Amino acid sequence: MKVTELLNRYKLKTRQAFYDRVKSLDIVLPKDARGHSYATPEQISLLDQLHDYLRTPGTTLSGFVPVSKAGVVQVVDTPLDTSNGTSITQSNEKNLEYPDENQSLELLERLVGAIAANIQAKSPIWYHDELEKAAIGGWLLSTAEIKHLIGVKPYCKKGSDVYIRGSWQFIKAGKIGGATAWRVEKINHGNLTTSDKYK
Numbered sequence: 001m002k003v004t005e006l007l008n009r010y011k012l013k014t015r016q017a018f019y020d021r022v023k024s025l026d027i028v029l030p031k032d033a034r035g036h037s038y039a040t041p042e043q044i045s046l047l048d049q050l051h052d053y054l055r056t057p058g059t060t061l062s063g064f065v066p067v068s069k070a071g072v073v074q075v076v077d078t079p080l081d082t083s084n085g086t087s088i089t090q091s092n093e094k095n096l097e098y099p100d101e102n103q104s105l106e107l108l109e110r111l112v113g114a115i116a117a118n119i120q121a122k123s124p125i126w127y128h129d130e131l132e133k134a135a136i137g138g139w140l141l142s143t144a145e146i147k148h149l150i151g152v153k154p155y156c157k158k159g160s161d162v163y164i165r166g167s168w169q170f171i172k173a174g175k176i177g178g179a180t181a182w183r184v185e186k187i188n189h190g191n192l193t194t195s196d197k198y199k
Contacts, residue, residue, distance in 0.1 A: 002038050003029070010051050021050055024061040131168055131184050140173055140181040154182060 001009070003018060012018050022029060025046050029037040039047065046066050053064050127149040134141055147153045154163040154170045161172040163182075170182040 001044055002036060006039060006044075006047065010047070020061060021047060024064065025050060025066065128167070132186070134184040135168075135186050138183070140176060140183060141170075142176045142179040142181060144179065146170060146182055146184075 003015065007013075007015065007018055010018070010021075025043075027043050027046065029039055029043065031037055049066055050061075050064050053059055054061075130149055133139070141149075143153060150165055150168075152165070154165070156163050156172065163170045164187065167187050169185050169187050171185065173181045173183040175181055
């Protein structure tokens with residue numbers, strides 16, 4: 001929209017009054033092929049907000065805070081490791097002036113989620129709860145899943161299908177895709193021999 005049309009739109013008598021508004025919003029009007037200034041739809045949206053704001057008695061240009069500002073928001077997603085070994089996405093904002101309200105809320109929610117995931121205290125015995133669930137549910141876990149839980153890759157001695165670690169035994173139970181599947185069982189230590197207890 002050309003400057004003359006904007007003067008009519010906001011009922012301004014001088015170009016200086018219009019350019020004072022443009023300056024207060026810190027926007028630069030582009031020019032067409034003939035060198036005439038015009039406002040983009042995003043800039044018009046800001047000018048409309050300012051015009052509505054200035055209708056209230058006692059308001060000034062310097063007191064206006066826009067809901068959105070013409071600018072570029074570039075969101076770069078980077079992986080953020082959490083304490084439980086999973087990976088989530090954290091948003092880094094580059095070239096950010098003022099995102100619109102929906103973008104701000106979305107970015108804030110993602111940032112809060114990333115922070116919360118990283119500061120949650122993890123019990124040093126958290127994996128026992130997960131193994132208990134697997135044992136009760138009768139779930140088969142892959143070698144990689146067990147390694148993630150107990151920190152070591154399960155292996156069996158020659159001629160055995162059982163790997164024992166602490167209070168748990170892992171029994172080979174076929175395949176999950178190309179990986180070995182393991183059934184998890186909780187050990188009753190009263191039934192173990194002395195040599196078994198320290199494996």
